[in-house]
Amino acid sequence: MKIAVITGAVSGIANAVAKKLQKDGCKIIALDKNIDNIKEDNDFIYYSVDVTKSHEVNKVFEKINEEFGKVDILVNTVGATLHTKLIEEIEDDDWDRTFELNLRSAFNCTRAAVPLMKKNNWGRIVNISAVxxxxxxxxxxxxxxxxxxxxxxxxxxxxxELAPFGITVNAVAPGLTLTKRVENMWNEYSEERRNTILERIPIGRPSTVDEQAQTICFLCSEYASYICGAVIDVNGAMFV
Incomplete structure (x- = not known):
């Protein structure tokens, strides 16, 4: 059984990834900062952890090593846009928090997972970028x-660095994707604003969560064994 660690797995794209990987036979270890209000009936192993804090991440991966002795799959999905400020309006704290959430989180988890992947000379790491x-x-x-x-x-x-150890590392760059959070924002936009955005997407609509999850899960599979160092754009030709 493959051990899959998914960050941010309580909701959004990460939750869809976790559910699909579970159907594919993986044991899911779900990392999220807030797991208090989980209502789903599944057998994920949940850890409450702030993945921007290296000491918290290291403790969790020590527990994973003690219980399972390995990590096969890591999907780093934690990240978000925190504001829409123009460059001259961005504060130091804005910059630092954005990088902690979107980059340091992936660094912390990757650094902790790699030794557990190297033990078996096999691994899949997928990072989430964006359009x-x-x-x-x-x-x-x-x-x-x-x-x-x-x-x-x-x-x-x-x-x-990791390809010689049988570990592939790739990124997915989603376009506009209707997670629940984004869908709520989308529904508040005027029709004019929505149309302006859709004009930038040649396929003519936002992505579904499942469309992103299917791509991520493919990169986690045996079928993607020769894909390494790629950035897969899943954006409806919004960027080509």
Whole structure:
């Protein structure tokens, strides 16, 4: 049985990834900062952890090592745009928090998971960038685009270092995806604003959560054994 660690797995794309990997036979270890209000009936193993804090992450992976002795799959999904400020409005704290949430979280978990993957000479790591990591965005500031661009560089360097150990590292860069949080925001937009955004998406609609999850899960599979260091754009041709 493969052991899959999914960050942010209580909701959104990460939750869909966890459910699909579970159907594929994986044991799911779900990491999230707030697990108090979980209502789903599943057999995920939940750990309450702030993945931006390295000491918390290290403790959790020590527990995983004690119980399972390995990690096969790591999906780093934690991240978000925290504001839409223009460059001259961004405070130091905005910049630091955005990078902690979107980049340090992936670094902390990857660093902790790699030794447990190397033991078996097999692993799959998938990081979540964004269309904002490929070009500009209407949905965040310069700190967000910089952090998501950094995820791409982080992914490629890790791929280079870890490929000799049977560990593939890739990134998925989603476009506009209707998670519950985004859908609530989307429904508050005027029709004019929604149409302006949709005009930038040649496929003509936002992505579903499942469309993103299917791509991520493919990269976690045996079928993706020769894909390493790639950035998969799942954005309806919003960026090409």
């Amino acid at each position: 904002a990591g490929r070009t500009y965005t209407f949905f965040g500031g310069a700190d967000f685009t910089a952090a998501k661009s950094a995820i791409v560089g982080f992914t490629q360097q890790c791929a280079f």
